Amino acid sequence: MAKLQLIKPREKRPREKWRNFTDWFNWIIMETEVYDFRYPVKGAYVWRPYGMRIRRLVESYVRLVHDETGHQEVLFPVFIPYEFFSKESEHIRGFENEVFWVSKGGTGEERLVLRPTSETAMMPMFKLWIKDHTDLPFKVYQIVSVFRAETKATRPMIRLREISMFKEAHTAHANREDAERQIKEAMEIYKKIFDYLSIPYLISQRPEWDKFAGAVYTIAFDTVMPDGKTMQIGTVHYLGTNFSRVFDVRYLTPSGDWEYVHTTSYGISERVIAAMIAVHGDDKGLALPPNVAPIQVVIVPIMYKGTEEAIMREVKSITEELTNAGIRVKVDDRTDKTPGWKYNYWEMMGVPLRIEIGPKDVENRQVVLARRDTMEKFVAPREGIVDTVKELLNVINDNMRSMAWEFLRSMTTKATTVDEARKRLDSGGVVEVPWSGDNDCGMAIQQLLDADALGVPMDEDASKDISGLRDLACSDKQANYWLRIARRY
Amino acid sequence: MAKLQLIKPREKRPREKWRNFTDWFNWIIMETEVYDFRYPVKGAYVWRPYGMRIRRLVESYVRLVHDETGHQEVLFPVFIPYEFFSKESEHIRGFENEVFWVSKGGTGEERLVLRPTSETAMMPMFKLWIKDHTDLPFKVYQIVSVFRAETKATRPMIRLREISMFKEAHTAHANREDAERQIKEAMEIYKKIFDYLSIPYLISQRPEWDKFAGAVYTIAFDTVMPDGKTMQIGTVHYLGTNFSRVFDVRYLTPSGDWEYVHTTSYGISERVIAAMIAVHGDDKGLALPPNVAPIQVVIVPIMYKGTEEAIMREVKSITEELTNAGIRVKVDDRTDKTPGWKYNYWEMMGVPLRIEIGPKDVENRQVVLARRDTMEKFVAPREGIVDTVKELLNVINDNMRSMAWEFLRSMTTKATTVDEARKRLDSGGVVEVPWSGDNDCGMAIQQLLDADALGVPMDEDASKDISGLRDLACSDKQANYWLRIARRY
Structure with a gap:
């Protein structure tokens, strides 16, 4: 890394309000226009543009790791006929009290439910698609809305009646051994996603009385929230032949027998974004990992009369260099706000790195860099700014991950x-x-x-x-x- | 373009079955594993992996043109309280017979509908978000599922009870003039999308008796299907103050008055993919425009004993060059299929360009190129293959567009x-x-x-x-x- 000259040391980030988690969380998602919880239906909320930009980056990465590991994206209907939904007895027992029913024009002529999860939507199609052992393993996923008529108090992004970013993967295998190999792959995929978002996690096998309805066993990822409560952020289920038996999903073995497939399913939701917001934030607001920050670098020009032109020329050239290198940059050249106001604003918005450029910086061929994660400030040479920024963004991802793990371990x-x-x-x-x-x-x-x-x-x-x-x-x-x-x- | 030597002239593409549109369409979407219409709910279907890959490319472009024109992506809940849904009298009259109702656990305790379109979901939030004239124009969009309890015969990808790729944009403006400027922008956006997919269109102002329920007027895009029937593929609505009045969405003018915003909305759906499949196909199968073909180039090695190694080395080097240039390439090196079988297969899958490489080609430093749109074959020099392919893909996009427009004009x-x-x-x-x-x-x-x-x-x-x-x-x-x-x- 280029020589950075420290001009403001690491600051203790205030985390008093942050520990009062619910108030802090509801404040920050509204204030930053990530989310709006004023929609007039219980447990249903609105994603606003800044939130959607974060979501898209997270979804892209989730797609990438699933694609890379041979999962194919599909899209199934929201409606599941009750007849199918109720086939697996443990499954229906677990879900029947929290399912939404659909009827046309209020006549009740149809017996449809809104999917709370898609095992029973997928199995009838698996039956059509899977013929013999060469079709296995069969691995698909989708990112969709699922619906659960929560009776408990709902909570923005955390306890929802419409979970709008449910990534559910469903796989079928020749035998238990291959299915359990898949369970391990799923765990690796989730670790990779959480590492990318710098979210720490505990992996536990859920006790028998708390496994997924219809599963042989459930492995879950939990993180620790600022107030010390845990939140489940991902689950992986080995379903055995529980679903394949009732839906009669069999395959022809090399020796000519028909055997039931072993299935798995695993899911994550917008809770990963809630967790990311929760674990990294502080009283100033969001702190987004560079990997998924919609704006990775904000540039704030410090204008003095007579120097505007030289400064804006420098801002433009740095912006161009960074943008060409694939870095997501925003210039805040508003004239009705002071630099100090902008610093606070972009710190609240969680932008990981700020570049300040004043007349002295132009003169000295340097820039001032301010890190959101440590609140440190440095002077860095203008030359080689792209490499410096890239390296710093990586350092910030890593440091945020370590700090978050440190917190989790301490808890x-x-x-x-x-x-x-x-x-x-x-x-x-x-x-x-x-x-x-x-x-x-x-x-x-x-x-x-x-x-x-x-x-x-x-x-x-x-x-x-x-x-x-x-x-x-x-x-x-x-x-x-x-x-x-x-x-x- | 590099010198191409024609070795097989333009072929008349057989289009007999294609004109028997319904049978052809249902055959091709199933056969190519784009879509599956065997899902056990009326009007609800499954997108399979190849279809999803097309969809993702189409959605990316749809997002791009909306982002570029200052539309911000949002995500609203599926549920709309009936109280809101029924506020605008024309709107509820138009939709009430085709709306799905939702109830929790069959008790009917809630009065919710599944959105058939989101004007009435968005307006209560617009009221909270829009304060004064500096907030206008306000432009958002989302890509979501919407639900219509069609009583007519449903049709895969074309007449659905769950429309799963509804891109709906909603905008608010200070006055009619600015809203109508937006209508023009929306029309340009849709032209751009249809041009990108090489889909020809007619733009018409719908008659009064067929406008969107709640609109002042509706402008629609239609294309002509192979059998001569038309299909609506996009609509743009000027809503005046019809919705803003009933939801009381007002803004503070520079002179200090409160005025109602003028709103517009405009939508497209998976029908654009249905149209793209329909207008370009033939009896051999799909023909996908290079812009959104998941595989733009398929490479088929023609193996003869003793030459395998040299051929596969060439295939690998060409694949690498093309991939590095951002071209989506697939090598079909299956050993249990003949080249002829592969040609037919990838023609059915709609891959726009095929590269054949045999021993003679390696020797002569050349490749054979086969176009899906014209069925022509050429010999081209190995040298400069990336530029040749890039240019050809553009030529194919353009030629498919012209052929499709020619058909539409003839109809x-x-x-x-x-x-x-x-x-x-x-x-x-x-x-x-x-x-x-x-x-x-x-x-x-x-x-x-x-x-x-x-x-x-x-x-x-x-x-x-x-x-x-x-x-x-x-x-x-x-x-x-x-x-x-x-x-x-």
Whole structure:
């Protein structure tokens, strides 16, 4: 990297309001015109242009990683006939209370539901498309709206009746082994997406009583929000032959037998954007990772009488160079706002890097660079500005990722007594407690701690140092795993 | 362009089955795996991967031209409260019989409709967002699913209950003049999109009795399908203050008054893809314009024993060069299919250009190029292949556009007597007949000819050579315009 001369050191970013998460979140998404929660239907909200620009960048990357791994994009209808929706008994039991019904002109002549997820829409078509073993593995995905008639309090971008950015992948495989290889691929895909957005995560196998309706098992990604509650940001389900049996989706094996396919499904939603906003922000506003910031660099000219022309010439030439290098640049040359006002504004909007150019800078062939993530300021040479900016944007992505992981790690602890665990939960975060693996004991732990089980760690040794410990609720039982407990969104 | 040596002349493309449009269309979209109409809900269909790849390219261009002209992308909920949906009296009258209702868990506790179009979803938010004249013009768009409970026979990609690629733009303006300037901009945007897809069009002002429910007037784009029926592929509506009055959307003028905004809306849908498939295809299958072909160039190696290595080296180097130049290339090196089989297959898939490379070609530093649009074959030098291909792809875009326009023009005629007009309509196409401008007479013309009025031409002088002619239905009335009449999809 070019020599940067530090002129303003790293600042402690104020994070008081940020910790009062709901108020902060609702303030910042409205104030930055990312989102509007004043739409007159419960749990249904509006994405505004700045939010859509973030969304498009996130969606592009989500498409890219799915395409790269051989998933093919499809698009299925919103309507699912009830007859199909209700075929798999666990599935319908899990979803029937939160499904929206559709009828034409209020006559009720049709029995259709709005998809809450698309397993039962896809399976009848899988049956038509999958013939023999050469068609497997079969991997498709779509990015669509899904609908859940949430009875709990809805929450902008987090708990929705219309989830409008549901990426759901559905795959079919010859056997359990290949399906479980797919589960691993799905986990890698999600890690890649969260890493790209600098979002830290815990990976846990959800307990039996909290798996997806119709799944054999569910693996979930959770992140820790500023207030210490966790939020589920992605799930991966192994569905076994539960769906293929009821929809009769079979394939011809090389030896001439007909066998049921094993299926998986995995989903993420706009919650990834909510998480990204949540984990990186501060009291000043958004802080967007350069990877998906609609504006990566804002240039603020500092005008003094008589120097306008020279400054704007420099601004123009830098803008051109950066734009040609594929960097998303915005020049704020409004004349009715002061530079200070603009600094605050673009910090609130989360722009990762600001370039200030005044008369002295033009004269000295330099620019001033201000980082959103650390609030540091540097002087950098005008020469080689493209490389400097590119490198800095990468550094910012990485630094935001590390800071976020540091926060998540600081919010994750172990506890071996109920008191200790309660204390930890009350101060926020995730606590891992000893568990036998017995479902009744697991549910008893939830009750004891008045919190939810996220499940058993998949991203670390779930049995490390567990020997000799007793189940937190069932003291007659030996502990076999750590069980993650948290208060959840 | 590099010297091309013609080795197979332009072929007459067989278009017998193509004219039997419905059968041809249903065959080709299934056979090429663009679309699947076996989904078990009336009027709801599935986009398959090849179709989605076309769709993405079309959507990207649609986004680009809207972004370039200052439209900002937003995303509104699918649900509209009935209370809002029914505010504008013409609008609700036009849509109420084809709206889907939603209820939670079948209890009917909520009064929500699934949007058939979003004027009434947007207006309550426009009211919150638009404050004064500096906020105008205000231009947004979204690409979403909309729902219409069609009672007529539904048709894959053409008459849908879920229109899944509805691009709707909504704009607000200070006065009629600025709104009508926007109408012109919208027309230019649509021309640009249709030109990009090489789709020819007629632009007509829809008659009063066929305008959009709630509009002051509607301008529509129609194309002519292979069987001579027309299909509406885009509409542009001037809504006046019809919606702003009932939703009370006003702005503060520079002189301090509160005035109602004038609004417009304009939409296109997946019908543009249906039209593109329809107008360019033939009995062999699809013919996709290079601009949106997922595969622009397919390379077929012609292997002979002992030459495989040299050929594949050449194929690889050409693929690399073309890919680096941003051309979408696919190599078909399957060993279980003959070259002839591959030619037919990729012609069916609509790939605009094929490169064949055999041992003689490697030896002579040349390639064989085969055009899908004319079925011509050429020998071209290996050297400069990137430029040759780029130029050819442009030539193909342009030639497909001209051929399609030629067809459309051949299907558009004038007639001044009922007999003549009927004869023309029976052989397919659009006939322009003299009309006074009186609505009753216009509807009488429709009845006389057993066909629909598309309206008065906007793309040519609607009164040219009309003087002295009489209204086709009301012979006591002088004709003032040509009125376009057709049988429609």
